[in-house]
Amino acid sequence: MSVLLVEDDVSIAIVITAALEAEGFDVAHCDSVAERDRLLAAREYSALVTDVMLTDGDGIESLPAVRAMHPDLPVIILSAQNTLDTAVRASDYGAFEYFPKPFDIDELARTVRQAVGNRANAQRRDPDEPETDGLPLVGRSAPMQAVYRMITRVLRNDLTVLVLGESGIGKELVAEAIHQLGHRQGGPFVAVNTAAIPADLIESELFGHEKGAFTGAVARNIGKFEQAAGGTLFLDEIGDMPMQAQTRLLRALQSGSIRRVGGREEVTIDARIIAATNKDLGPLIAAGQFREDLYYRLNVVPIHMPPLRERNDDIEALANHFLKQAANEGLPRRQLTRDAAELLQRQPWRGNVRELKNFIYRLALLGREDVVDADALIVLLSQSQRGDSEAAEIGTSLEATVTRWLQREAPPPGRVYDEALAAFERPLFAEVLRGTGGNQLRAAQILGINRNTLRKRLSELELDPEGFSRQPQPRP
Numbered sequence: 001m002s003v004l005l006v007e008d009d010v011s012i013a014i015v016i017t018a019a020l021e022a023e024g025f026d027v028a029h030c031d032s033v034a035e036r037d038r039l040l041a042a043r044e045y046s047a048l049v050t051d052v053m054l055t056d057g058d059g060i061e062s063l064p065a066v067r068a069m070h071p072d073l074p075v076i077i078l079s080a081q082n083t084l085d086t087a088v089r090a091s092d093y094g095a096f097e098y099f100p101k102p103f104d105i106d107e108l109a110r111t112v113r114q115a116v117g118n119r120a121n122a123q124r125r126d127p128d129e130p131e132t133d134g135l136p137l138v139g140r141s142a143p144m145q146a147v148y149r150m151i152t153r154v155l156r157n158d159l160t161v162l163v164l165g166e167s168g169i170g171k172e173l174v175a176e177a178i179h180q181l182g183h184r185q186g187g188p189f190v191a192v193n194t195a196a197i198p199a200d201l202i203e204s205e206l207f208g209h210e211k212g213a214f215t216g217a218v219a220r221n222i223g224k225f226e227q228a229a230g231g232t233l234f235l236d237e238i239g240d241m242p243m244q245a246q247t248r249l250l251r252a253l254q255s256g257s258i259r260r261v262g263g264r265e266e267v268t269i270d271a272r273i274i275a276a277t278n279k280d281l282g283p284l285i286a287a288g289q290f291r292e293d294l295y296y297r298l299n300v301v302p303i304h305m306p307p308l309r310e311r312n313d314d315i316e317a318l319a320n321h322f323l324k325q326a327a328n329e330g331l332p333r334r335q336l337t338r339d340a341a342e343l344l345q346r347q348p349w350r351g352n353v354r355e356l357k358n359f360i361y362r363l364a365l366l367g368r369e370d371v372v373d374a375d376a377l378i379v380l381l382s383q384s385q386r387g388d389s390e391a392a393e394i395g396t397s398l399e400a401t402v403t404r405w406l407q408r409e410a411p412p413p414g415r416v417y418d419e420a421l422a423a424f425e426r427p428l429f430a431e432v433l434r435g436t437g438g439n440q441l442r443a444a445q446i447l448g449i450n451r452n453t454l455r456k457r458l459s460e461l462e463l464d465p466e467g468f469s470r471q472p473q474p475r476p
Helices: 010-022 033-042 063-069 084-092 105-117 142-153 171-181 202-207 243-255 281-286 292-298 312-328 338-345 352-366 374-409 416-436 440-447 451-460
Strands: 002-006 026-030 047-051 075-079 097-100 161-164 189-193 232-236 257-259 266-268 272-277 301-304
Touching: 002 010, 002 033, 010 026, 010 047, 010 105, 026 033, 033 047, 033 063, 047 105, 075 084, 075 105, 084 097, 084 142, 097 105, 097 142, 142 171, 142 301, 161 171, 171 189, 171 232, 171 272, 202 243, 202 257, 243 257, 243 292, 281 292, 312 338, 312 352, 338 374, 352 374, 352 416, 352 440, 416 440, 416 451, 440 451
Parallel strands: 002 026, 002 047, 047 075, 075 097, 161 272, 161 301, 189 232, 232 272
Antiparallel strands: 257 266
16 A cells, blocks of 8 residues: 655655654655656555645645546645645545544554545545635634534535534634535524524424414515525524423424424425534433433534634634724724733633624724723723723613613603603714724714614614714824
């Protein structure tokens, strides 16, 4: 059995060669695309192990020529460019396996032996498929490499995926990546937070309902399963789904069809199912709060998304990504100095990527300089930490304030909601406009509402954005 190793780092090549020879392989080594092609034309090899960046080209981009001449040759990719894009490109061009550097040499040797022994299992994809720009996941850390490798394994099938991990780590982004890069990318991506839907409405939301199925059902409603036809249905926070809805979901997954609430017609499911939870389902199963049989139906391919504290190396890349994102959304363009990035890496980020993103957006909005150094960052971090410590007290005082307002103002029947909403919106809009210097576009982005909606409400509340414009500061 012979292996062709294409690697331009001599020290790495020596280690790999020794490991493969210990497994009984005859190893030929070269360091360029041209020499690789010459050796492949001269004799047959049992497997090809290649780096990406070679002396005269890209080891992945040049694989179609290898595939044309040796369609059954298993290819194993090695790369120091540890991104999701590299992992996906390796899969796109038919790689049997992808190893980010540094890698476990024993695992590489085992994989080469497996590839040689089972060439028919090599995963292949069409090299003419679209490029994968705009990928939702960011990071090159070792924990993220494991996520990328799992994603590439499910792109060409419809196996049910269960994404596991803490709140705020980006579980929906994993689902989006699988959808965008998989064979259902042309269909819709439908996401539903099962924890945010009232228990008495969740079945209607998922499965739809017929006209007259219940009070208020004035017309047929198409549920999320049917909306996702041809694409992907993402069920977030599945651990919070009511037991009755769990039973219906299990039946749908088992039968491959659904029935609208109040209906008799069976509708075939044509959607890939990806679920996610931030809860440990084991105790819920033991407590009778989650069906064990549903768990096994959903947990066909588990993907464990790491918390941010386990991927500190990705924090700088994530921060720069969010700064660019914030600038594209109309916030000031900022940059981090090296010491500021290192300071970010030392923070706990208990809220994971979501907390980091919110902080970076706050930095983009409130930062005084275009280039943010560690000193400026310390000020913003201390303000953020004070805000976190006061959050519970603020929430309680807000509820108390609403209660006192209702008792004091006592709006007339039929006007309670409108007047309470106006009383809440006025200081809310005023504070955000004050922070943006009266810029309505930025204010709408921060609030998460349409700019026209903001303008309409400002007019109704008689709030003038010009009154919040930043005045020039007098020189000292």
